[in-house]
Amino acid sequence: MGSLINLERVLSKAEQQQALSRGEIVSLLEAGEEEAEAIFEAARALRSRHFHDQIFLYGFIYFSTWCRNDCTFCYYRRSNLQSPRYRKTSGEILDIAGSLASSGVHLIDLTSGEDAPCLEQPDGYEPLANLVGEIKRRFELPVMVSPGVVTAAALKQLAAAGADWYACYQETHNRALFQRLRLDQSIDERWEAKLQALRHGLLVEEGILKGVGETAHDVVDSFESMELIGAQQVRVMSFVPQAGTPMEIWPTPDRSEELKVIAVMRLLFPDRLIPASLDIDGSAGLQARLNAGANVVTSLIPPRQGLAGVAQSTRDIDDGCRTVAGILPILEQLGLEPVAPGRYRDWVTAEKRQLARQNADRLVPAI
Numbered sequence: 021m022g023s024l025i026n027l028e029r030v031l032s033k034a035e036q037q038q039a040l041s042r043g044e045i046v047s048l049l050e051a052g053e054e055e056a057e058a059i060f061e062a063a064r065a066l067r068s069r070h071f072h073d074q075i076f077l078y079g080f081i082y083f084s085t086w087c088r089n090d091c092t093f094c095y096y097r098r099s100n101l102q103s104p105r106y107r108k109t110s111g112e113i114l115d116i117a118g119s120l121a122s123s124g125v126h127l128i129d130l131t132s133g134e135d136a137p138c139l140e141q142p143d144g145y146e147p148l149a150n151l152v153g154e155i156k157r158r159f160e161l162p163v164m165v166s167p168g169v170v171t172a173a174a175l176k177q178l179a180a181a182g183a184d185w186y187a188c189y190q191e192t193h194n195r196a197l198f199q200r201l202r203l204d205q206s207i208d209e210r211w212e213a214k215l216q217a218l219r220h221g222l223l224v225e226e227g228i229l230k231g232v233g234e235t236a237h238d239v240v241d242s243f244e245s246m247e248l249i250g251a252q253q254v255r256v257m258s259f260v261p262q263a264g265t266p267m268e269i270w271p272t273p274d275r276s277e278e279l280k281v282i283a284v285m286r287l288l289f290p291d292r293l294i295p296a297s298l299d300i301d302g303s304a305g306l307q308a309r310l311n312a313g314a315n316v317v318t319s320l321i322p323p324r325q326g327l328a329g330v331a332q333s334t335r336d337i338d339d340g341c342r343t344v345a346g347i348l349p350i351l352e353q354l355g356l357e358p359v360a361p362g363r364y365r366d367w368v369t370a371e372k373r374q375l376a377r378q379n380a381d382r383l384v385p386a387i
């Protein structure tokens with residue numbers, strides 16, 4: 021950023037929700053420490069305008085760590101022999117969902133690798149669809165499904181069962197980088213799965229990884245793709261090296277990079293949901309992410325469940341810091357509070373209604 025005066029001008033445009041040029045967005049992403057504080061402040065002001073300092077809390081269940089894929093950054097890649105493998109039973113999943121629901125989360129996120137038994141049978145997603153239906157019936161909470169790339173038929177089945185969200189992260193929208201990260205996978209199929217989800221009335225979360233070799237322009241391309249698809253939730257997470265993977269000695273980026281992306285997302289998508297993930301730095305990193313403009317806390321778990329499936333799978337798991345009760349003092353310190361459960365359901369319902377209206381004449385965007 022050339023000068024603070026320039027920064028003020030760019031932030032004032034963002035606050036008035038005027039479009040920012042590519043150069044302006046890049047300069048925000050490349051801002052120094054002092055300028056970043058001003059960007060975070062503008063991001064918080066926009067969050068406050070749209071969400072009144074109320075925060076959404078997501079409970080997380082990683083129900084299968086089996087995956088057919090071999091993403092170079094992922095601990096659960098199929099060839100990593102160090103990765104613990106499990107498949108939770110329906111009973112176990114419902115028990116965890118029940119604990120999460122009574123702890124006060126606003127949503128249950130059902131995540132897995134691309135698990136072959138599900139993928140190889142024509143009705144392979146029926147058990148997941150049944151679980152979604154049962155969780156909705158018992159706990160009356162919105163449900164997000166994150167099972168990787170699945171067929172249009174499976175998405176239809178999950179939507180019909182009551183799923184509200186489909187999370188499926190490209191991680192990058194740079195084709196060459198995608199091929200280095202997600203070996204032997206199709207960037208177009210992954211994108212198309214999200215389009216199919218939207219067509220079936222599911223809200224979509226899109227996401228990127230920071231610190232995997234992307235440029236600032238790649239990040240701007242990702243913002244444009246998020247805008248193009250109309251993602252209702254957009255996330256960024258810092259890369260964390262995982263033992264037993266080809267990227268185990270790749271450095272984790274300075275967290276200021278992720279924080280600036282969160283803040284710029286808030287400027288560009290002021291009324292969208294933006295997670296502050298506990299997966300990277302645990303509760304110790306929550307305050308900074310919320311200060312950068314995030315308005316969702318993920319991935320909360322019941323204490324002592326030994327759940328895997330996150331970048332730092334042991335951080336804060338057993339000491340209660342990743343529970344709703346564990347993070348409430350942090351929200352309070354920041355003058356934030358969890359939204360009333362009904363308000364989150366209302367938000368989801370309003371977005372789904374708007375999506376249904378858009379679906380009537382939705383164009384098919386390509387990246």
Ligand code: SF4
Binds near residue numbers: 087090091095096
């Ligand atoms: S990132 Fe997802 S698709 Fe890739 S190996 Fe890990 S679990 Fe599988």
